[in-house]
Amino acid sequence: MPRTVELTMTAAVRATTDVLVVGAGPAGLAAAISSARHGAHTLVVERYGYVGGNLTAGLVGPCMTSYSLGGGEQLIRGVFEELILRMEAEGSAIHPSRVPAGSPYAGFITYGHDKVTPFDPEAVKVVAAEMCLAAGVELLLHTLVVQPRLDGDRVTGVVVASKSGLEVLEASVIVDCSADADVAARAGAPVRVGRDADGLTQPMTLFFRVGxxxxxxxxxxxxAHPDDRRPFASIVEAARAAGEFTIPRRGVGLYKTLQSGIWRVNTTRVQRRDGTDVGDLTRAEIEGRRQVVELMGFFRRRLPGFADCFLLDTAATIGVRETRRIVGEYTLTLDDLVSGRDFADVIALCGYPVDIHSPTGSGGGVDEQLRTANAYQIPYRCLVPVGREQLLVAGRSVSSTHEALGAIRVMPAAFAMGQAAGTAAALSLVDGVSPRQLDVARLQAVLLRDGAYLGRGFAGAGRGV
Structure with missing residues (x-):
C-alpha cells in the first residue's frame, strides 16, 4: 500500500447546477445537450480545451457503424445524427448511409463496417460546442474532476482542479461520462475491470494521421491482395520476420479521410497498461509515440503508396479502449447481444459486432465467430449504478461484461447512451424522483420524440431490423 497523508482544505463553490455532466466526449456531449434541451441548467466539465473526447483529442475515426449489423437500418440517430448532418452540410463529414462496407473510408473492412461515418475532428470541436451553447449548456473546459462529494449514498457534487485551483461544483444529478467511471468509482460504487479470468483490459492505441x-x-x-485478412498483412509478416516490425499487430489499420492523401492510422498497440493509473498512462504515451516512429519508417520503406508520406499529427491522448465498468441495476452480457434480447427498459439499439483487441497478443479485433444479432438493445438499468443515488453513467463504463463491452464501447453507441442519460437526468428533476425511480416509459417516449430509435414499432425491437 502506498503511504498516505491526510489533507484538510477548503474550496470555493464555483457553481450550483441542476445537472452536471463529467466529460465532453461522445456520451457527454449527447448527455449535456439533451439535458439542457429539457430545461435543466446543465454544466459540463472537460479536461481538454475543447469538446469531443475521442472524436477530437483521441483522433479516433471514423465513427463505427450506427446501423444494424447488416447495414439495412440506422439505429443510432438523435443527437448523433444531428451532429453528423450539420457537419455534412459544411463538408466536414459524410453521412454513413453513403459509406459502404469494404470502402477505403471503412478501412477496407467488410464485416461490421458497413455505414461508418468519416468526419473532420477539427470541425467537431466547433460544431459540437455550438450545439452545446445553443442548447444552453454551460461549458467548463481545462477542468479535471478530483473527487465526488457525498451525503450518505447521494452524490451531491464534485471537487475539480483547474488553473483556478480547487473548486466545488454542486449538482442535483451527475452524469458520469468520464469513460472510466471516475465519479462512480471514487464515490464508492462497485466497479469491474477487464476480463473475469485475469482482469486484463484491451490494449491502448495512439491514433495518428499521415499525409x-x-x-x-x-x-x-x-x-489486388484479398487474401490479406487485414490491409498489408503479408508485408507486415515479412517485415516481422526480418526484424523490422515489432508491434503486436497482424496488419495495418488505416482509414481514408475526407482530404486527399491523408489517412488515419490505427496500428499502434500498447498492452498491459491501466488507463486509470497515471504512471501507466505516461508509459503508454511514450511507448505509443515510439511505435509511431517505427511505423513511419516501415511505411516509407515497405508500403505501396507511402514512400513519400509524412507524419501529420498524433492524437493529443492515447486511445483507451477499456478500464472500469460500473455494476449497474443490470449487467449487459454477450448472450444478450447474440440473442437480441428484448428489454422493457430499452433506451438504445446498436449493431456493432464484438471487437476485442487482445490484451496480450497480436490478435483480436472484430470477431466474426461471436456473431451478435442484427441489432441488439441496451437497457436503462445499465446506466444506473448500484449503491449510489443521483448518479447516472454513460459511455464505455456502463454495466456490461468484458465481452459485451467489446461491442458497445464505440462512439455512436456512446452518443445514444449519453442522450438517454442526459434526458433521464433532466426528467427526474421535473418529476421529483431519483434517476433510479424514473418512469422509463416516459423516458422512452421523450427519446422517441427527440429522434432516438428504439426499434420498429418499439415492442419487440432488436430482431429483424
Missing part, C-alpha cells in the same frame, strides 16, 4: 499518401496506389494494392 502525402498515394491514395490510388494504396487502394489498388489492397484490392
Amino acid at each position: 502525402n499518401v498515394d491514395d490510388a496506389v494504396v487502394e489498388e494494392y489492397v484490392r
Whole structure:
C-alpha cells in the first residue's frame, strides 16, 4: 500500500447546477445537450480545451457503424445524427448511409463496417460546442474532476482542479461520462475491470494521421491482395520476420479521410497498461509515440503508396479502449447481444459486432465467430449504478461484461447512451424522483420524440431490423 497523508482544505463553490455532466466526449456531449434541451441548467466539465473526447483529442475515426449489423437500418440517430448532418452540410463529414462496407473510408473492412461515418475532428470541436451553447449548456473546459462529494449514498457534487485551483461544483444529478467511471468509482460504487479470468483490459492505441499518401496506389494494392485478412498483412509478416516490425499487430489499420492523401492510422498497440493509473498512462504515451516512429519508417520503406508520406499529427491522448465498468441495476452480457434480447427498459439499439483487441497478443479485433444479432438493445438499468443515488453513467463504463463491452464501447453507441442519460437526468428533476425511480416509459417516449430509435414499432425491437 502506498503511504498516505491526510489533507484538510477548503474550496470555493464555483457553481450550483441542476445537472452536471463529467466529460465532453461522445456520451457527454449527447448527455449535456439533451439535458439542457429539457430545461435543466446543465454544466459540463472537460479536461481538454475543447469538446469531443475521442472524436477530437483521441483522433479516433471514423465513427463505427450506427446501423444494424447488416447495414439495412440506422439505429443510432438523435443527437448523433444531428451532429453528423450539420457537419455534412459544411463538408466536414459524410453521412454513413453513403459509406459502404469494404470502402477505403471503412478501412477496407467488410464485416461490421458497413455505414461508418468519416468526419473532420477539427470541425467537431466547433460544431459540437455550438450545439452545446445553443442548447444552453454551460461549458467548463481545462477542468479535471478530483473527487465526488457525498451525503450518505447521494452524490451531491464534485471537487475539480483547474488553473483556478480547487473548486466545488454542486449538482442535483451527475452524469458520469468520464469513460472510466471516475465519479462512480471514487464515490464508492462497485466497479469491474477487464476480463473475469485475469482482469486484463484491451490494449491502448495512439491514433495518428499521415499525409502525402498515394491514395490510388494504396487502394489498388489492397484490392489486388484479398487474401490479406487485414490491409498489408503479408508485408507486415515479412517485415516481422526480418526484424523490422515489432508491434503486436497482424496488419495495418488505416482509414481514408475526407482530404486527399491523408489517412488515419490505427496500428499502434500498447498492452498491459491501466488507463486509470497515471504512471501507466505516461508509459503508454511514450511507448505509443515510439511505435509511431517505427511505423513511419516501415511505411516509407515497405508500403505501396507511402514512400513519400509524412507524419501529420498524433492524437493529443492515447486511445483507451477499456478500464472500469460500473455494476449497474443490470449487467449487459454477450448472450444478450447474440440473442437480441428484448428489454422493457430499452433506451438504445446498436449493431456493432464484438471487437476485442487482445490484451496480450497480436490478435483480436472484430470477431466474426461471436456473431451478435442484427441489432441488439441496451437497457436503462445499465446506466444506473448500484449503491449510489443521483448518479447516472454513460459511455464505455456502463454495466456490461468484458465481452459485451467489446461491442458497445464505440462512439455512436456512446452518443445514444449519453442522450438517454442526459434526458433521464433532466426528467427526474421535473418529476421529483431519483434517476433510479424514473418512469422509463416516459423516458422512452421523450427519446422517441427527440429522434432516438428504439426499434420498429418499439415492442419487440432488436430482431429483424
